[in-house]
Amino acid sequence: MHKEFAEIYDVFMKHVDYKGWYKFLKSYMKNKGEVLDLGCGTGEFIYRFLKDGFSVTGVDISADMLKIAEEKIKSKNIKISSYKLIKDNIVSYSHIKKVDYVICNFDTVNYLENKKEFEKFIDKSAENLKKGGYLIFDAVTEEIFEEIFENGIFLDEEPEYTSIWRYEKLSFEKYFVEIDLFIKQKEEENLFRKYNEQHNKFIYDPQWIVKTVQSKGFEIFDVAKNPDFGESRIFFIFKKL
Structure with missing residues (x-):
């Protein structure tokens, strides 16, 4: 991501109900523990978990996003220092020790290159999770294009930026x-x-x-939808066997 985009990312995402999304995640995370936040962006969930007594490692491929996350966490005056921010690829990242929760939000998995990359993501998540730990991520279905694009175009105008989105269907899945x-x-x-x-x-x-x-050593705990976060978004909650 360009530095300029990282600087306006929170403006770009200002319509997201982070508070409600976090509450939704927490409903599956009953016990405090260590969270691995893959594709953590500017750290909106990290400081919330820290406030609630979790320890967190945030991983993102953008150094500029992580810099903003660091500044944001420090600005919250949280009296907990149990967090790390690491620049790495979520498909290949190996954590030092196993964690209680692995989360990946905002349909990040839909931006992996193919099914093989998705399987690598699951393999690494299994490697990084404790037995009985939870993997929580969301993915969107193709209905997302009908949901937000009108006539194949989505226009987003804000005082700080204007963005024009277009899409083309390349194949059945891409x-x-x-x-x-x-x-x-x-x-x-x-x-x-x-x-x-x-x-x-x-x-x-x-x-x-x-x-x-399931073939990677998980059992399904829940599959859920929340219309507040988009009709085309599905949340998957798996427990490591």
Whole structure:
């Protein structure tokens, strides 16, 4: 991610009900323990877990996101220092010791390259989890494109930026998504800097997800939907055997 995008990420995500999402996650995390937050972004969940007495390791591939997460955590004046922020790939990251919970939010798994990458993600999560630990992640179905795109385009206009999203279906499971992002420059009121992001969004069959994760040494604990976080989003909660 570009540094400029990291700086406006929280503005980009300002409509997300983090408080409600966190409460939803916590409903499956009854006991305090160590949390591995994969794709942690700017740390919105990390400081909430720290406030509630969990220890947390946040992993993200963007150093700029992690820098903002560090600043955010310190600004909260939390009297707990049991956290780490690590720049790494969530598919290959190996934790020093096994944790109680592995979480991965905001359909991050849909941005993995293919099913093989997803399986690597599950293998590493199993490796990093204690026996009886929980793996919690969400994925979106292809209905997301009908949900947020109108005529194949999604326009998001804010004082700090304007973004134009387009998508194209490449195959039964893969979609191409392109984002033109115009970020207002602080030094010039009417000057915008343009960035172009291109990536693939991989759509999994929910039944395939369940069978695959079960084959990796997990049992299914729950599969849930919460319309507050999008009709096309499915939460998967697995327990390590």
